[in-house]
Amino acid sequence: MRTQTGCIGAGYPHNMTSWEYATVPLLDHATKQILDQWGSDGWELIQVLVMPNSGLVAYLKRIVAA
Numbered sequence: 001m002r003t004q005t006g007c008i009g010a011g012y013p014h015n016m017t018s019w020e021y022a023t024v025p026l027l028d029h030a031t032k033q034i035l036d037q038w039g040s041d042g043w044e045l046i047q048v049l050v051m052p053n054s055g056l057v058a059y060l061k062r063i064v065a066a
Contacts, residue, residue, distance in 0.1 A: 018064040026056035034058075 043060040051057050
């Protein structure tokens with residue numbers, strides 16, 4: 001799992017929402033359980049991609065706590 005925090009650059013309003021991102025490998029036999037767990041932790045699913053050599057990968061985001 002890798003996370004990255006979105007940042008506000010120069011010229012953007014200071015009240016803009018900041019997001020935290022994560023990439024999560026999904027196991028075929030436990031996809032729903034993995035996504036349910038991340039969802040209960042406040043993560044929103046953005047997309048699931050099929051990677052050529054590593055199977056399914058989920059991309060998630062959530063608002064950075066102030």
